[in-house]
Amino acid sequence: MKQYLSENSEKILEELFTILRVPSISADSSCKNEVNLCAEAVAKLLEKAGMDKTEVIRTAGHPVVYSEKIVDLKLPTVLVYGHYDVQPVDPLNLWETPPFEPVIRDDQIFARGASDDKGQLFIQIKSIAYMLHKDMLPCNVKFIAEGEEEVGSINLGKFLRDHKDRLAADIVLVSDTGMISLEAPSIMIGLRGLSYVEIEMTGPNRDLHSGLYGGAVANPAQVLCSIIASLIDENGKVTIPGFYDDVQELPDSLRSQLAQAPFDLELYKQKLDLREVAGEKGYSVMERVGIRPSLDVNGLWSGYIGEGAKTVLPAKAAAKVSMRLVPNQSSEKITESFIDHITAIAPKTVRLKTIVHHGGEPWCIQTDVSAYIAASQAVKEVFGKEPVPVRGGGSIPIVALFEAELGLKTILLGFGLDSDAIHSPNEHFGVSNLFKGIETVPLFYKYFAESQ
């Protein structure tokens, strides 16, 4: 395997670059055509890998790429999932090289989507290509790649329901997460859910001169700031009534187990150039992102944001606010509580409008199921160390969807790193991570097939 990879490394990277070059930003409606082109490019890679019945299936939004290889109906079936859409790229001026012109610097592939998720999706495709090339695929494979993960997989639930029979499988395999480091491999066993709401406040019916009206008319930017400021208390707790009602409190024993994952606070602060971390009192940094819910402002705007000074009392102010959820919080319930709370505390001086964006349920898996054990063995063989189980802070809403719609467990066999800068300027993915990933996945198939 190692020999195959080193002999073909340039060709493999060039294949990955063909999809990294396509600006498939699902949130940006002006990129609709590029998202479609990316789906076609992924389909082409799957066909080239030797998969059958590859098709680009329309949905109400961006299409899903489907493909399969049925080796023998008696063998277990792995349903691979990935996404070919990417996050927006702004602020564009902070990118050192253009986000859709992939380059390798210091053994890192720089491009939007290099790690999240095109690079990792490609690990799955290339692993299948290798196993088919060597005629050693020990499971049947079904493969779906969606184009709406970054906008909440809005149409995936319907897709899964519509194709339930065709998607029948024994396990879902996803590479869309990270590990602690190449030296401290880990496997994600829990993910946070998401609730995402945009709030807009309107004060006066037009922008006003701040001299003529300032002091007599409530400023919606200041009203919004007061409301946002009130959402977190002095102990770092979210103040929305009922917010913590369904939060699963972990026993000390489990907290100790999770605490075994290596973590260096000074290095963490240094890498982010922070003088101090913040967060909920009584929890460690890793717990704050792994087992505790949080609330963040993702966007904020009001008034004049151009060059120089404009003396305006803005008519409107708005914010995008998202909450990360943990088991057993419900995305829908939290979204509702959030809107109820904002509505209750907004003063009569402004009018409130809320827009609900996508959400997702929190998720976790046990470490004693056969698929987890197979993944753990595969990682150990390639990385030389048994992986640590960790609970991650991000959200992959589809994991809960697979459980709900198809009744399937998911293995998150991720090869990214925290430092990959996903969702940020200069996203990158290690060339080593890519190749170690391609080494690991076939071993998962092998051990999983053996365990069935």
Added chain:
Amino acid sequence: MKQYLSENSEKILEELFTILRVPSISADSSCKNEVNLCAEAVAKLLEKAGMDKTEVIRTAGHPVVYSEKIVDLKLPTVLVYGHYDVQPVDPLNLWETPPFEPVIRDDQIFARGASDDKGQLFIQIKSIAYMLHKDMLPCNVKFIAEGEEEVGSINLGKFLRDHKDRLAADIVLVSDTGMISLEAPSIMIGLRGLSYVEIEMTGPNRDLHSGLYGGAVANPAQVLCSIIASLIDENGKVTIPGFYDDVQELPDSLRSQLAQAPFDLELYKQKLDLREVAGEKGYSVMERVGIRPSLDVNGLWSGYIGEGAKTVLPAKAAAKVSMRLVPNQSSEKITESFIDHITAIAPKTVRLKTIVHHGGEPWCIQTDVSAYIAASQAVKEVFGKEPVPVRGGGSIPIVALFEAELGLKTILLGFGLDSDAIHSPNEHFGVSNLFKGIETVPLFYKYFAESQ
């Protein structure tokens, strides 16, 4: 006079339109050329009016247009001031017709600068043209029009110092303010000062994934919101230490006199589409903007402000904050107190940067000086009612400058209305206001000359 105006109304409006068509936005560096073109256009109007020695004088920023007419050195001299630059136009999509394509609808001239200040500057030019045309100019006139009023008249102080002898006069006459209504004429006797600071908070050294970091890293947007929220207390008072120390508390007798200006709270709310007004407890709406200082957020931005949802924990958050000042607050001292306070309360989780924009001193004039009496007589003659003295909320920093640099009092003979939407989309200026202005100004010259 009335006959002259009605016979020439179309020609007069077309002359005004020639300057309204030039996008002389002083805050926008990409409009530098247009600002220069506007100065040239104003100079052309002055030459056409019959003024002498018209020139466009360079400064370190945008130029000043100078012109004069010395009738007789024994006559008193009026120094006219106006500005030909305008505010930015965004949000552009809210304009019903393009801001630099003046049109008349419902007897209103719609264009950026129609009221502030090109329309009113034009009243002064046209009045002089009329008096020269009829050979009845009873004073000497010196005229300056600057191009940086909307960015704080940064270079005007130096200009006044450099041309002190040339600018020697008996009074400064400015049309850059409003009156209560055509039925309730008024003259501004006080203006608020300004202190304007931009604050920027930086948390992590890059935008982060809000799932991977949310809950553990302080969100600069939320830190900024908390700080802004804390700047006004529950009684509507600014919390910056020492903010009210120098505020002139008015005796009840003067408060009662000012309260005679007609004001209809329900109409005020209705025009702005507000359910409730806000502000400092213990003061009326007119007092809140006239005799009390205030603090407003003029702009606010952080993170992702595009379409859809992006799950980002922003690296930066920023706000433009301005304070309106009243006698005897000092712009410089308040700016300093503001920065000291923000610096003191910013937590260690963020790094703070402040940018000081332009400021200006508060100002007021007595109603028993001869120039005020002349202005009052002129207004009474044209509008049929003695004007009410009022203290306005806006800032015209140059008024304090004329006092400091040239030792001259200023008469603010303004013809705008509150409803002109200056600094907002769809700025407009009444055709009646324009023509009544051109009727009033020559009478001021007449009564002022007689009183000397």
